Amino acid sequence: MWWRAARARRRIAGARTASTAAAAAEKSCRAVVVPRFGGPEVLEVRQGVPVPDLKPGQVLVRARAVSINPLDLRMRSGYGRSIFEPILPLIIGRDISGEVAATGTSASLFTIGQEVFGALHPTAIRGTYTDYAILSQDELTPKPSTLTHAEASAIPFAALTAWRALYGTARISEGQRVLVIGGGGAVGLSAVQLAVAAGCSVSATCGTQSIEQVLSAGAEKAIDYTAEDTESAVKGKFDAVLDTIGVPETERVGINVLRRGGHYMTLQISAPSSRLTIFYFMDAILYRSYICDLSYCVFEMLSCSSNVTSDYWWTYMRADAEGLHEIQRLSGAGKLQIPVEKTFPVCQVREAHEAKEKRLVPGKVVLEFD
The missing domain is CATH 3.90.180.10 (Medium-chain alcohol dehydrogenases, catalytic domain)
Incomplete structure (x- = not known):
């Protein structure tokens, strides 16, 4: 059946042409x-x-x-x-x-x-x-x-940033209290949902327009920083604070509500309290050297008091296969959405x-x- 063989050859040739064209396009x-x-x-x-x-x-x-x-x-x-x-x-x-x-x-x-x-x-x-x-x-x-x-x-970049802070740094666990400063942004909203999924009690600060969104994400308390005094509105002490804003005012609030041995984590570096020990891994130093102009001297921040009560971390997104898999699972189940x-x-x-x-x-x- 020569025509069948010819037709097969044409199919193979067509597939090769399509494959070659796709490879060239790429x-x-x-x-x-x-x-x-x-x-x-x-x-x-x-x-x-x-x-x-x-x-x-x-x-x-x-x-x-x-x-x-x-x-x-x-x-x-x-x-x-x-x-x-x-x-x-x-x-x-x-x-x-x-x-x-x-x-x-x-x-x-x-x-x-x-x-x-x-x-x-x-x-x-x-x-x-x-x-x-x-x-x-x-x-x-x-x-x-x-x-x-x-x-x-x-989802992934924001959620992995929050994952690095909460799971990689603070190692949050069920029953702990977590405060997210700036819960209305992508990283903050991810952090709220990840902490809730871990069984934590979560409070968050945000703008008026984000109150309902933050509460819908599972936060027990949403504090409108435009209408309330944040420091007086935040009640009790927290095991972990993720500050997505990273200005002196939010840093002061975050540090003051930490339990002894708690973790303050920021996406932006300012001048940390002398009551904190700063954890600044070599990969973080290399990253800042790599992606930032070096006019900002990070090493001045390493001179702090030995009177240690809490930890100060600068956090940033990092590839994490385990974290990404969990983010995929939670987002697929509707428990993590941006x-x-x-x-x-x-x-x-x-x-x-x-x-x-x-x-x-x-x-x-x-x-x-x-």
């Missing part, structure tokens, strides 16, 4: 680049941006949605200029949700076409604002079918950054890829 792609530091107007959507070859353990992800984080705005504006300026143009972005397009050797956890979501480490050079992003398999997890790509992309306020097509990335920078959109903003 060698270059569209990406949002930062050619120079500045405002939203510097962002450019470029075609033909090279896609590097995958290294062992890496996964090529076809982006469907990426969320905008404060770090993206800061990197675009020049955060870490001394490090990143020599390698401009820069692709920014940390969060992603999409499908697996290819896998490197040893990346056996995922299959082609599988829907995944995850986040890059803050120091990653090539970001996620691109049709094809590269992440290690430890930075990805299967996307719950209950979430859209836009919803999934809003509401998406507005979506933009990637071609409107300038408008999206402007909306976040000018706070025209109070909640999470997501870029969608067609």
Whole structure:
């Protein structure tokens, strides 16, 4: 049956052609680049941006949605200029949700076409604002079918930041009391839900517009910092305080409500109380040296009193396979959600950054890829 053999050969040839075309498409792609530091107007959507070859353990992800984080705005504006300026143009972005397009050797956890979501480490050079992003398999997890790509992309970077603080640093456990300062933001709201899932009693400060959201997330008490005196409204002592605001006033409140031996954790470093011991691991020092200009001297903070009552930690997002798996489980069960306020097509990335920078959109903003 020669025609059957010919038809089979045509099918094989067609498959090879399609595979070759797909492989060629993945060698270059569209990406949002930062050619120079500045405002939203510097962002450019470029075609033909090279896609590097995958290294062992890496996964090529076809982006469907990426969320905008404060770090993206800061990197675009020049955060870490001394490090990143020599390698401009820069692709920014940390969060992603999409499908697996290819896998490197040893990346056996995922299959082609599988829907995944995850986040890059803050120091990653090539970001996620691109049709094809590269992440290690430890930075990805299967996307719950209950979430859209836009919803999934809003979760991992913020949730992993909160996870690092609560589980990696404070090691929270059932029955403990946790205070989240700034519970209305993405990291704060993640922290509330993670602490509630751990069986903790959670209080949080937030703005008026976030009160209902924070209470719906499981907090026992939501304190409106615009209408109440936070320090007098917070009752009792806490085992852990996560300060997502990190200004002297919130630091003072957070430290004063700690139990002896408690953990104060901040996303921003200010001048810590002399009553605290500062834990500042080498990887944190290297990270700050890597991503920040070194005009800020961190070492002055290491001179503190020996009268130790509590711990002061600077915390930041870090890839954590265990944490990401738990975040995937909780989000799939509806117990960890970051509401998406507005979506933009990637071609409107300038408008999206402007909306976040000018706070025209109070909640999470997501870029969608067609």
